[in-house]
Every structure is written in structure tokens, then in C-alpha cells.
Amino acid sequence: MCGIMGYVGPQQAAPIIIDGLKRLEYRGYDSAGIAVANSRIDVRKSEGKIVRLAALLDREPLEGTVGIGHTRWATHGKPSDLNAHPHTDPTGSFVVVHNGIIENFQTLREELESGGAALTSETDTEILAHLVAEEYDGDLAAAVRRAVERAEGAYALVVMTINEPRKIVAVRKISPLIVGLGDGETFLASDIPAVLHRTRDFLIVEDDELVTITEDGAVIETIDGGVVDRDVMHIDWDAEQAEKGGFEHFMLKEIYEQPAVITETLGGRLGEDGTTWLEDVEFDDAFVRDLETVWITACGTAYHAGLVGREIFQRVLRLPTIVEYAHEMRYADPMIKRGDLTIAISQSGETADTLAAARLAAERGSRMLALTNVVASTLSRYADDILYTRAGPEISVASTKAYLAMLIGQYLLALRLGTARGSIDRERATEIARGLNRLPAQVEEILEHDQAIVDAAGAIVDADDIYFIGRGLDYAVAMEGSLKLKEISYLHSEAMPAGELKHGTLALITDDVPVVVVVTQRATYDKTISAVQEVKARGGKVVAVAYDTDTEIEKFAEIVLRIPETDDLLAPVNAAVPLQLLAYHVAKLRGHGIDQPRNLAKSVTVE
Ligand code: G6P
Numbered sequence: 001m002c003g004i005m006g007y008v009g010p011q012q013a014a015p016i017i018i019d020g021l022k023r024l025e026y027r028g029y030d031s032a033g034i035a036v037a038n039s040r041i042d043v044r045k046s047e048g049k050i051v052r053l054a055a056l057l058d059r060e061p062l063e064g065t066v067g068i069g070h071t072r073w074a075t076h077g078k079p080s081d082l083n084a085h086p087h088t089d090p091t092g093s094f095v096v097v098h099n100g101i102i103e104n105f106q107t108l109r110e111e112l113e114s115g116g117a118a119l120t121s122e123t124d125t126e127i128l129a130h131l132v133a134e135e136y137d138g139d140l141a142a143a144v145r146r147a148v149e150r151a152e153g154a155y156a157l158v159v160m161t162i163n164e165p166r167k168i169v170a171v172r173k174i175s176p177l178i179v180g181l182g183d184g185e186t187f188l189a190s191d192i193p194a195v196l197h198r199t200r201d202f203l204i205v206e207d208d209e210l211v212t213i214t215e216d217g218a219v220i221e222t223i224d225g226g227v228v229d230r231d232v233m234h235i236d237w238d239a240e241q242a243e244k245g246g247f248e249h250f251m252l253k254e255i256y257e258q259p260a261v262i263t264e265t266l267g268g269r270l271g272e273d274g275t276t277w278l279e280d281v282e283f284d285d286a287f288v289r290d291l292e293t294v295w296i297t298a299c300g301t302a303y304h305a306g307l308v309g310r311e312i313f314q315r316v317l318r319l320p321t322i323v324e325y326a327h328e329m330r331y332a333d334p335m336i337k338r339g340d341l342t343i344a345i346s347q348s349g350e351t352a353d354t355l356a357a358a359r360l361a362a363e364r365g366s367r368m369l370a371l372t373n374v375v376a377s378t379l380s381r382y383a384d385d386i387l388y389t390r391a392g393p394e395i396s397v398a399s400t401k402a403y404l405a406m407l408i409g410q411y412l413l414a415l416r417l418g419t420a421r422g423s424i425d426r427e428r429a430t431e432i433a434r435g436l437n438r439l440p441a442q443v444e445e446i447l448e449h450d451q452a453i454v455d456a457a458g459a460i461v462d463a464d465d466i467y468f469i470g471r472g473l474d475y476a477v478a479m480e481g482s483l484k485l486k487e488i489s490y491l492h493s494e495a496m497p498a499g500e501l502k503h504g505t506l507a508l509i510t511d512d513v514p515v516v517v518v519v520t521q522r523a524t525y526d527k528t529i530s531a532v533q534e535v536k537a538r539g540g541k542v543v544a545v546a547y548d549t550d551t552e553i554e555k556f557a558e559i560v561l562r563i564p565e566t567d568d569l570l571a572p573v574n575a576a577v578p579l580q581l582l583a584y585h586v587a588k589l590r591g592h593g594i595d596q597p598r599n600l601a602k603s604v605t606v607e
Contacts, residue, residue, distance in 0.1 A: 002085075002099035002605075003029060003071040004177065005194055006158050006168045009185025009215050013067030014057055020187070020194040021069050022050050025596065029071035030079035035086040035095040036067035037165045043095060045084035066166060068158050068188075070097035073601055078122070087126040089133035090118065093162045096132065098125040099190055100155035100175040101606050108150065127151075132159055140169045141212055145223060148173070154352070154606070156205075158188060171210045171223065174378065175605055176350055179203040179211060179218045181232065186213040192235060193393050202233045204376045233376065237392065249594045251396035251488070255580050256447055259440040261401045262573070264390040265408040266436060274429025276416040280386040283341070283367060288420040291341055295334070295366065296323040297357040298345035299604070301399040304483060305406035306345050307476035308572045315569060316414040316432075318423050326357035327607070338365030343413070346370070347394060347402035348603040349377020356607075358382055371409045373402050387413060396595045397602045398488050400580045403480060404443075407573050411436055435567040439574070442564040446577045449562075453578050456543055456559045457585030460514040467505060468495035468579075470518035471528050477518050477545075477572045481579030488587035488597050498531035511539035516579070518545045519553065520563070520571035532556045543582075545575050 003024030007013045013036050021032055032053045033045025042062050046053045050071065070085035085097040102108070105124035112119065112130050119126055131147035132140075140161050148157065154174035160167075170177055170188055180187035180195040180202055187195040188211075192202060205211050208223045220228040247253035269277050294313050296306035306323040313321040324334065326344070330353065336342060342361035346354045349372035358379060362368045370383035373391045380386045389405035415432060418424040424432075460466060466485060468478035475497045482495035496505060498517065509515065515535045519528045529552075532542055536556065544557035547565040554560055561582070563574040587594050 002073050002190065003194070004097055004099055004156055004158055004188065004190040005069040006067070006170070006188030006213065007185070008066045008166065008168055008213055009182065010065060011185065012063065013065050014062045017067050017069035018050060018054055018057070020189055021071050023194045024071060024189070024191055025050065029073050031081070031084035032069070032071045033084040033086050033097070034062065034067060034069040035160060036062035036064035037160055037162060038064035041088070041092060041095050041160060041162050043086050043088060045081055045086065047079050047081050047084060066160065066168065068095065068097050068160055068168060083121050083123050085125055087121060087123060087129045089129045091133065094129050094133045094136070094159065095161075096125060096129045096157060096159045098128055098155055098157045099605070100173070101153050102127065102151050102155065103153035104151065128157055136161070136163070138163070140164050140167065141210060141221075144169050144171055145210060145225070148223070156190060167212055167214045169210065169212050170205065172205045173207055174352070174355070176378065177205040177211070179205060179213060181217060184215055186215060186218055188213055192237075196235065196237060200235050202235055203230050204233060206381070207378070249396065249584075251398055251400060251584055251594050254394055254396055254401045255577070255584065257392070258401050258404050258577065259444045259447070261391045261405050262408055262440045262443065265405045266412070267390070269412055270415070270433055270436060272430065272433060273426055274415050274419060274433040276412050278387055278412060278416055280388070281369065281413070281416065282385050285420045287339075287367065288417050290339055291319060291417070291421070293337075293340045294319055294321040295336055295340060295342040295361060296321065296345065297326045297329045297342060297354060297361070299326050299351050299353055301403045301480060301483065302345040302347060302354070302406060304476065304480040305403050305410070306343070307479055308407055308473060309343065309345070309410040311473045311476060312410050312414045312569065313417070316418040316424055317421060324357070326351070326353040329357040330360055334360075336361050336364040336366045340366040341369060342366040343369045343371055344379055344383070345372070345406055346377070346379050347373045347389075347391075347399055347406075349374045349379035350603050350605050352605050352607050355379055355382065369413075371406060373405065397597055397600050398484055398583070398594075400484075404573060404576060407576075408436070411570070431567060432569065435570045438566070439570065442566065442574055443577055445564055446574060450581055452559070452561055453581045454585050456561060457582055457589055459541070459559060460543065461586050461589045463512070463514050464492060465508065466491055466493045466514045466516065467501075467509070468493065468516045468518070469498040469501055469528070469531055471498050471524040472521050473568070473572050474518035474521050474528065474575065477575045477579065478516070480576055481516060481518070481583070484580055484583035485586060487600060488583055488592060488594050489590050490592065490598070491586065498528045501531050502534060506534060506538065509535055509538040509540045512541050514541045514543060516543045516545070516582075517557070518575050519550075520545070520547055520575055521568050523568070529556055545578055
């Protein structure tokens with residue numbers, strides 16, 4: 001989604017802004033732009049990648065030490081030079097960049113046009129530049145306040161004016177915004193990695209707050225002008241963590257980080273007998289004992305983590321667990337009631353639909369637990385309870401380590417809830433804890449023996465369609481394996497429960513059509529093998545993900561990707577890893593860019 005960067009200080013602004021925008025590339029974008037103030041404000045913008053903007057700046061440089069920049073992901077108006085941010089008012093004295101959507105954009109546009117304003121772009125953002133200019137009477141912060149009062153929707157809006165050239169004013173409603181505090185210089189960005197190499201001290205701007213930055217620092221106020229005393233947050237992330245560190249792609253690097261991520265996510269939270277210490281999970285045992293329904297809501301890969309969660313919670317808690325896409329749940333009038341627990345899962349904690357579904361659950365009286373990777377994300381601030389996944393910054397659009405960490409988080413929650421309800425005994429909790437603690441070494445083992453996966457990628461790379469099947473937990477993993485493959489290799493891929501194959505899709509299985517089967521669950525092993533036989537009988541090419549102790553599978557599958565045996569409940573963690581690598585290697589063989597798949601964004605902060 002859009003990225004924002006702002007700078008006030010002693011250095012030239014343009015290179016710092018371009019560098020920050022590059023570090024936000026993972027959010028996905030289709031055009032980029034920059035404005036720098038000097039004796040006047042000049043703007044450069046360009047459709048396409050930041051390198052094009054940088055080339056434009058080489059030809060037409062911008063001098064000045066205050067500036068703002070933006071990477072745009074089109075919502076109103078197609079990607080183009082004209083629609084790229086920054087946008088200005090007609091005099092060029094006010095310049096804005098904006099992340100989010102202005103919902104009453106059409107009404108405001110008509111209002112401005114009937115007053116004689118000439119709008120040059122198709123964007124909702126240009127309107128904000130006009131509104132700020134209209135409202136200005138010598139105080140930029142006051143003008144921004146009055147302008148956003150007229151606008152409905154979600155925004156992180158950043159404004160500069162030549163009339164007050166040593167400051168930047170920004171306001172936030174829903175879309176993320178952070179301030180980086182340097183020595184005699186101050187940064188604004190939509191995300192911490194943009195400036196983590198320049199400072200470790202941050203202020204998080206919250207919803208309905210306005211911030212003014214100068215080289216001396218930042219002042220945050222509420223949108224109504226109230227005083228805000230925000231603590232400085234010191235971030236310990238290693239700057240290296242946000243960079244590729246020797247791997248060809250962020251995705252591969254993030255896949256290889258997974259053993260460490262599992263260790264981190266479990267760290268200090270799990271006792272040998274399955275006792276858990278979950279620092280921001282505050283519900284008490286009485287709440288857990290009275291619990292009747294668990295809801296899980298999320299989008300994309302986080303939803304697939306939720307599918308695994310459903311199985312875990314139902315098995316461990318023996319409680320109905322309903323998992324819904326957030327964009328479905330919010331319009332489905334779900335029967336969520338007081339005393340329920342809703343787990344909202346989101347890597348970024350900023351996905352608009354997930355935030356809306358989480359709010360709905362809270363409005364209906366459910367307790368809301370955020371399972372998220374981003375500290376101080378919007379989702380975590382809405383939540384009654386938070387479980388951070390501790391996966392570190394994830395740059396690749398296709399999520400891998402964040403997914404695995406979401407699974408680990410749900411095992412921890414299941415232990416916490418299951419032991420409090422008495423639905424599992426100490427012996428079972430101890431077994432699960434032991435299994436969890438073995439996972440980092442087991443994932444490491446899969447990563448060290450990846451040749452079979454590279455070979456499998458070679459065997460399926462030329463297919464037009466691929467199918468993924470499994471039952472129960474294996475089906476949940478198959479869903480994620482299929483998504484990984486399609487989003488980065490652009491191969492058509494579908495996942496379904498193994499038993500569903502014969503109800504339609506079998507018609508598409510002909511010679512050499514690859515079918516990937518995840519077959520770890522002992523209780524349904526034979527049933528899944530029956531589906532595999534149906535595939536084989538039609539000439540399909542079977543690729544199986546199976547335990548290393550499975551001595552039968554080679555009879556049925558052409559290619560077997562081995563994973564270390566675990567307790568069946570924990571198998572999704574190991575089973576997901578070869579599927580992530582399979583997707584990666586197929587995409588690489590097909591010559592795709594991998595980290596930023598076409599048309600996709602890392603964080604979808606609009607509906
Ligand atoms: C986008 C990303 C996916 C991600 C989904 C949910 O579609 O491309 O990788 O799974 O959003 O994101 P979240 O941050 O809420 O987990």
C-alpha cells in the first residue's frame with residue numbers, strides 16, 4: 001500500500017526521502033513522487049518504480065532540506081504521472097501526500113468545482129490540497145484540522161506549505177504514521193523500517209492525532225488541539241533484519257529465518273509442562289471456563305493461519321471455532337455474542353477489513369484478541385488482549401515467517417485456554433510443549449535438505465494448473481501452499497479437501513496435471529490415499545508432503561517431500577515449509593521477481 005516519507009533537518013531532503021521510500025517498496029506501489037521546499041516548493045513525480053523517479057531527479061534535481069515523498073498504490077484514478085502524489089493547490093503553495101481513501105470525495109470534488117476550482121488529477125488526494133489552502137489563515141496545523149473535518153474516510157495526510165517552510169504537519173485517521181526522532185533532524189514515515197537505519201527512537205501517531213515536525217522534534221496533539229504526551233518508543237530491531245542479508249530475495253531470507261522465528265515466538269512463554277506466560281493476554285480463567293464460541297477473522301495468509309487455528313482450538317478446547325474472512329464477517333451479521341472470544345489475525349495489524357471485523361466483534365461484546373506481528377499496530381491498539389508473533393519485519397509480499405509465527409501463537413493460545421478449561425490434561429500439555437520446542441530444529445532440517453524441493457519445482461514448473469489437497473489440518477496447509485504458489489508464480493492453483501476432489505475437480509485431472517497432497521494426519525491417512533489413487537488412475541502427477549517415517553507413500557506418489565515427524569497437531573508447521581520453498585523455486589524458474597508480485601500489496605489498508 002502507499003508509503004509516506006517526510007524529512008526536516010540540515011541535510012538535503014531528496015536523497016533521504018528516496019532512500020526511505022525504497023525501504024517501503026515492500027508495501028507495493030505503482031507510482032512515486034517527492035516535493036522539496038526551498039524558496040518555493042517543487043514537485044517531481046513519476047509512474048512506475050522509484051528508480052524512474054530517482055532518474056528524473058538526476059535530470060531535474062531538487063535542492064532543499066525539507067521535503068515529503070510518497071509511493072502510491074492506485075485507488076482513485078489509474079497509476080500515472082498525473083495521479084502520483086504529491087498534489088498541490090492551484091498556487092503550488094500547499095503540497096500534500098496521502099495514504100488512505102476519502103469516502104466523500106465525490107461530494108467534495110463537486111463542491112470545489114462549483115466554487116471554480118480546477119482539479120488536474122483523478123485523485124481524492126488533490127482535493128485535500130485544495131481544502132487545506134482554502135482553510136489556511138496563517139496557521140498550517142489549524143488549516144489541516146479544519147480541512148480534515150470536512151473529509152470522511154481513512155487517511156494519513158502529510159502537508160507542507162511555503163508559508164511555513166521549516167515544518168511538516170501530518171494527521172492520522174486509521175492509516176499508519178510514525179515519527180523518527182534524530183539529532184537535529186526529524187522523520188515522518190508510514191512504517192518504521194523506512195528510517196530504522198537513521199534512528200531508533202520513534203513516536204507512534206495514533207488515530208485522530210495531528211503531529212507537527214521541525215528539526216527540533218515533534219509535537220503531537222489530538223485533532224481537537226488537546227495536549228498529547230507520547231512516550232518515545234525505542235526500537236531494538238537489528239537494521240540488518242530489514243535487509244536481505246545475503247539471500248537473493250527477501251522471501252527466501254524470511255523462509256530461512258523461520259527456525260529463529262519459532263524460537264523467538266515461543267521465547268519465555270512456554271514451560272516444559274505446557275504452562276504458558278502470554279504477556280498481554282489478560283483474560284482470566286473464569287472467562288475461559290465460560291467460553292462457548294471462538295471466532296477467528298483475518299484475510300489472505302493470516303486467514304489460512306486461522307484455518308489451522310480452527311482445527312487446533314476445536315481439538316484442544318472442544319469448542320466450536322468459526323473462522324471467517326474479515327471481509328465476509330463484517331457484512332454477514334455474525335452471531336457473535338458477549339462472552340465470546342474473537343481472535344483477529346494480521347501480520348501488519350493494519351488490514352482494513354480485519355480491523356473492521358475486529359471492531360464489529362468488540363461492539364457485539366466479544367473479547368478481542370489481536371494476533372499480530374507489528375508492535376503498536378492499529379489492530380493491537382483496538383484489542384483487549386494481544387499476542388505478538390515476534391517474526392520481525394516481513395518484507396516479501398508473500399508471507400512466510402509471519403504465517404509460521406501465527407501458527408505458533410495459536411498453539412500457545414490453545415495451551416493457555418485448554419489448560420484453563422481442563423479440556424487437556426497436564427500430560428497432553430507436556431507432550432504439545434515438547435513437540436513445540438522441537439520444531440525449530442525440525443524446520444532447520446527441512447531447510448538443510450531442500451534439493452528434493454528444487455527438483456520438485458523443476459518437475460511442475462511447466463504445468464498450467466496445479467491442485468493441492470489434504471484433510472483437516474492438511475487441508476488448511478494445502479490452502480496456504482496453493483496461495484503461495486499462485487501469488488508468486490502466477491500459475492493457476494486451487495486447493496480443496498481431498499474428499500471434495502471427486503465432486504468436480506477430478507474432471508480436470510488428466511496426464512501429468514500436478515496434484516500436491518499433504519498427508520500427515522494419521523487418523524485420515526487412508527482416506528487421503530484413496531483420493532491420491534483417484535488422481536493416479538487419471539494420470540495425474542502426485543507430489544506428496546509426508547513424514548520421514550511414512551514408509552507407504554512412495555507407492556503412491558511420484559515425488560515425496562519429506563518432513564520430520566511430529567505430533568499430528570503440530571504437523572502444519574513443518575508441512576508448510578516445503579510448500580513455501582516449492583512456490584519460491586517454481587516462481588524463480590519461471591523468472592519472476594518474487595518479492596513484489598504483480599498487482600499485490602503487502603498491506604491492504606483500504607477495503
Ligand atoms: C495482503 C498480503 C498478504 C496478507 C494479507 C493480510 O493481501 O499480500 O500476504 O496475508 O494482505 O495481511 P495481514 O497484514 O492482515 O496479515
